[in-house]
Ligand SMILES: Nc1ncnc2c1ncn2[C@@H]1O[C@H](COP(=O)(O)OP(=O)(O)OP(=O)(O)O)[C@@H](O)[C@H]1O
């Protein structure tokens with residue numbers, strides 16, 4: 001049985017990491033749904049950048065304050081992180097039947113480096129193909145929240161990293177990118193209203209996951 005790749009996407013502070021952790025707790029915790037136990041599916045939690053040893057080093061470079069990093073260099077570092085992650089983690093885990101919860105994937109590069117920084121979308125598609133070897137997510141949860149609401153949440157969290165410090169217009173272009181992606185790939189991307197409480201968003205996600213799992217693993 002091949003596994004499934006479930007990706008969490010959206011602007012800064014939309015709740016990706018929070019919701020991914022909540023999903024992990026749900027799937028392997030006391031309230032683990034019956035269908036998850038029935039198929040004894042293993043769960044892998046990972047992220048981009050930083051899902052491998054090399055990726056952790058690249059993540060540090062990418063998140064460092066005041067680092068002189070050109071837009072193309074940034075794009076290539078993300079691509080290098082993804083190439084390693086796909087080969088070392090995603091493909092082998094999917095081959096062994098795991099369910100993978102991944103914090104960001106290819107759509108982040110399209111939204112941030114493409115729509116946000118203005119780099120060529122067709123070039124990014126090519127780079128994504130090289131890095132992924134064609135591996136697409138089975139389901140991408142787009143946690144949709146107003147950019148300003150998301151940024152306000154991250155400010156409460158503490159110091160802003162390099163990308164978070166970029167101006168508001170940048171983040172609005174990123175949001176536009178996610179909107180366009182959701183329109184272009186409705187079979188893969190599910191929009192989740194993330195303006196509500198953590199609990200409310202988690203309930204919506206559980207519903208989407210339950211529906212998808214029953215299609216993926218019918219009785
Ligand atoms: N629905 C919510 N309502 C209010 N606060 C939230 C909600 N979801 C997450 N938060 C809080 O907002 C902050 C950002 O959440 P989180 O780190 O999960 O977002 P993220 O999408 O992973 O952000 P980043 O893109 O920076 O990694 C955290 O302090 C978190 O506790």
Ligand SMILES: [Mg+2]
Pocket residue numbers: 016017018103
């Ligand atoms: Mg996060």
